Amino acid sequence: MTGLLPPPRPALDDRTGPGADGLDFVAIDVETANARRGSICAIGAAVVRDGAVVSTHSWLTRPPAGLDHFDGINVALHGITPDMVADQPTFAVRLDQLLEVTGGLPFVAHNAAFDIGALREACVAVDREWPTTDYACSLIMARRALDLISYRLPMVAAECGVALAAHHEAGSDALACAHVVLEIARRRGADNLGGLLTGLQVLTGRLEAAAWQGCRSTSSYTGPQLPDVAADADPEHPLYGQVMVFTGALSIRRQDAWDTVARCGAVVEKGVNKRTTMLVVGDGFAGHDPADFWTGKAAKAVHWREKGHRIEVLTEGDLIDLLAETRTSGVRDVVPA
Template sequence: MLDFVALDVETANARRGSICAIGLVVVENGSIAQRYSWLCRPPESIGHFDGFNVGLHGIRPEMVAGEPRFSERLDHALAIIGDRPVIMHNAGFDTCALRQACDAEGTSWPTLRYGCTLVWARRELDLVSYRLPFVAEALGVPLESHHDAAEDAEACARIFLAMADKRGSATVEEFGTTVGARLGELRSDSWRGCVSGSSQGLVAPIVVTDAAVDHPLHGQVIVFTGALSRRRQDAWDAVARLGATPEPGVTKRTTRLVIGGGFTGDSQDEFMTGKAAKALKLRQKGQPIEVLTEFEFEWLLRMAS
């Protein structure tokens, strides 16, 4: 049975935790049942409003002045979500925003199972861009006011319903299994993305030793952790073509660690996976491991195109 809740957040500034709006859309048995749109006061320590963000969503400081704080809105949202899976478009951003907002207000992270229509659309569709408006248009989903939290949440819900219908999936879990991307999990002290990070079943590719030696990844030993937008095997194959060696775990050989799952590289507080923690310890001992975000990794791949 297709029961889930679609979620979207908007932020007051470039700090992901500065949540000022939450949109929820409840889907029951494959049909939209309820829709919620809430403003909230972002965490005080990171709650200033930037003109760029205001220009996107139109939410101004005076509009949230009398609203409940983020933590109160989150409690209400979690009561509605219950034990249903949550669907987001670019879940790496939204789950990171939830974590950072909770940290800023000194509250525990929520417990959620979640999927990402951005990740899934990249596996199911062939588009020039996988931003929400492009995916919505490709699937015939209306999106009248992008960056309105409830509008975006409803578009996300309809996008997933369209993809699940094409696959004939009866549940969110079944769809994730079918496309090879398990649901992610957010817990009070840890998280993992909705793309499997397991190295089981990966095939070590042949490293192209005569690849361009001037490419920044040539000769590196690369490990991946967290959710990536591309399949892990595809990432391994891509770096091998550039003359790099992919490996499943961080060791004394590792020279590059690519962290997915919405990692931005802004703070070591975001190094939440076991591989990332091990890399930090090795760096403290003098091993020259460089950490890359998924965006930086993809940019390096495009250099070779």
């Protein structure tokens, strides 16, 4: 069995199979006994249909023979010991259970390269063909959709308002992954997995009996484009001359927000630095201290404020109030509906 790439295939939303018509997928997570990916000792799954979690599963399993020693560092992470799995079903049995509950739906995992790689290696160890499935990575999706210091599952879950009951418990991680994807889909206005991936410029992975292709982002994606400051902006507008940076999701597209403030005379920049005068924080942020918001830009704002640079922190509501000031100058088309 090799990792040869299969021929190009249509995206999920161009097909009629599972996951094409709605938010239907199975979030999975595996825990391993040692540094070998195939040493799977636990499998978690959260089945999502029509945008709702309909079942959750968490199984302990005996790792494949030859990969079944437990390293202390792994035990310290997940708490699973050799005695706990000694009487559990084999990986081959648990794989059948996993495939039964997934019902042909695409997989999603946080850092799918690890989880899918673990399934591949474990299948080889027990002389099983790799299962056939499309898959996506919520880590890659989060990097496209969110602006964080770290994209580890606990940080992404916290950003998305998702409870993570017990990190490194397979069922808990799978459930958190499922809710993260659902929250990203909500923020992006996506009603099916294929459309969400397309909007994020993420290519699905594909696992087949003797071949695989990884989930990855497309190199052609450039994201929103920084606008030029409007030459005819009203110099009396409160945003005129401000150097503005945005972090977190807003109720409007990032590009629309950038274009709007640029028409008011603000300079838009992607990163916080000593020139920044305003940081707009989305995702329903209601405070005024960037230290309370977990993104890289917020952390940099804290850094520069501590050095004496004045950076005003705005909520989305604050921004809307300032944009409304344009109506006093007769310019009414710059406030997004």
